[in-house]
Amino acid sequence: MTDVAQDQPCSGRFEGTEHRFALRVYFEDTDLSGVVYHANYLRFMERARSDMLRVAGIDQRAAHEAGEGAYAVADLAIRYHAPARLDDALIVVSRLTQVRAASVVIQQRVMRGAQKLASAEVTAAFVTPGGRPRRQPAAWLAIYNRLVSLGDQPDP
Numbered sequence: 001m002t003d004v005a006q007d008q009p010c011s012g013r014f015e016g017t018e019h020r021f022a023l024r025v026y027f028e029d030t031d032l033s034g035v036v037y038h039a040n041y042l043r044f045m046e047r048a049r050s051d052m053l054r055v056a057g058i059d060q061r062a063a064h065e066a067g068e069g070a071y072a073v074a075d076l077a078i079r080y081h082a083p084a085r086l087d088d089a090l091i092v093v094s095r096l097t098q099v100r101a102a103s104v105v106i107q108q109r110v111m112r113g114a115q116k117l118a119s120a121e122v123t124a125a126f127v128t129p130g131g132r133p134r135r136q137p138a139a140w141l142a143i144y145n146r147l148v149s150l151g152d153q154p155d156p
Contacts (some may be wrong), residue, residue, distance in 0.1 A: 006044045012051045017054035020096045025088045035083035041118045042078070045108045048092035049122065051075075056143050058079050069134050075105060075123035081116050099144040102126050102133040 010022035023044060031037040048104045053060060084090060091111045096104035103125040110118040126136045136144075 012048065012055055014055060018093050019048065019149050021048035021051050021092045023090050023092065025084050025086055025090065027086060030086050033061065035085055038080065041110055044092050044110060045120055048094050048108060049106060052094045056147065058140050058143065063137065067129055068137065069126050069128045071124040072127050073122060074125040076120060078118060078120040080118050084112060084117050094142055096147045098146055099141060101135045104144055
């Protein structure tokens, strides 16, 4: 018999202000040459961002279901440094760098051990169901501001 309570998806974790999300490269992630297809790095980063928000206490689903809004990527800059390959164990490291009334800026990097494979800066805007920018919930802003201010602290 298996313990159903243990059958939960893996979750990332915060180390200080950085969220770390582990994943593995599967065959479906690769292209004909056997390396991760470039667009799949965006999928990896999206999963990590969603997990980071959930772990931080942001309930995106509840906000969406209540008709408050959802996040949309407003700006994205990505740089590819080295390829990932089938069966690689990767970590997506995400860190909030800026908080605005209706958006957040998140820096992300995809790592294989100490090697950086891709890096990105993503602006996620909170928008109404109709697609117009909207102020983020106050409780969310408080969480984000705490995470950003922790990153501003000098190392002990």
